[in-house]
Amino acid sequence: MALEGVILDVDGTLVLSNDTHAQAWVEAFAAYGLEVPFEKVRPLIGMGGDQLIPEVVPELNAKEGTGKAIAERRKELILDKFRPQITTANGSRELVLKMQKSGLHLVVASSASSQELDMLLKIAQVDDLLSEVTTSDDAEASKPAADIVEAALNKGQMTPDKVVMLGDAPYDIESAAKAGVGVIALRCGGFNDQQLSGALAIYDDPEDLLQHYDSSILGANA
Template sequence: MATVGPFDLPLDGIEAVIFDCDGTLVNSMPAHFEAWCEALTYYGAASVFQEDVFYAMGGRPTKDIVVDLNSDYGLKLDPDAVAMKKREAFMQHLDRIELIDEVVAHARALRGKLPLAIATGGTRMVIEKTLQAVGVSDLFDEVVTAEDVANGKPAPDIFLHAAKLLGVAPEKCLVLEDAPAGILAAQLAGMTVVTVPSPLNLANS
């Protein structure tokens, strides 16, 4: 398991908890970055996506990131094709994913006490495979993906939809997030946010 430092959750007045997945619940970001590199290399755009830029864009839908790469580097990549190739590459790296133990411990402690959801910028197939790979699918009442809303993070849509499914007002939801786009999305949704330090940041600190 990957580790982050211990942190407490401000649960006073909270009626539901929503977790981001990649980088928050599971340490999957290195596997995602490698998949990005493979997909971009396949389409002749090797080395355009630097690792620090990748982490800064964490939490956003793949297609949205490809659109930005096209704009920033004058490319003409097909967002759908790159997303499919990236997804295929990631599926080959599922064995590299680790649970982030401190976050999972909170989820397990809250299971049955408060409704829990995942709100992720990933696609449903990838997230379901990820949760199955690390054995935590049964911890969550709802899983909301980028495919379930019109606008991905940093728009608040995904968190608002999760709150609606859980039947809890947004202002009574607590969000655990690691990425700037997700943190902003949760704040725009009017939710309380706990920033989860990523294993990468701790390793480089």
């Protein structure tokens, strides 16, 4: 079955940012008197803030009060303090170009805000290539809810059975599965193969997938 398109996660997939996000959360919680260890936050990266905050501190939510303030602080830290620590994943631009050359319709599905996503796409060196994007603004709930993947399908006018998602976290796999979409997972987000076991296939990073492109699920379009 030839694919029509690919839904792209960005954090941990096209850019190496997951450790940085975890550190930003630690500092954001600390700014409001909450000591949350890195080890508690790191396994949750890939969830949006609306999911992560109550997971860490059940009495808080990201839409009001202290929870909202923590979410805003984390965003500020990523955009200002931590931006220089985020780097592109190996082969990100080359893989995107290869998929486009193969005729695949590419849509970004990220839990990031629009402002953060603009920054991340620039770091990944694909901001000039990817124009169709969905962000936290397009979803009622972030990953692992299906909302963002469904929004990407709608934006691209694509059907789940002719699409795969490229992601790095178990929350990408869970989110995509709820929308009927299979996932090609990348290890560069820091999750192990057991955590990514629901994926159709697993590669080290965009460069590794690019090297195995013709034998991959994407290869039918090569």
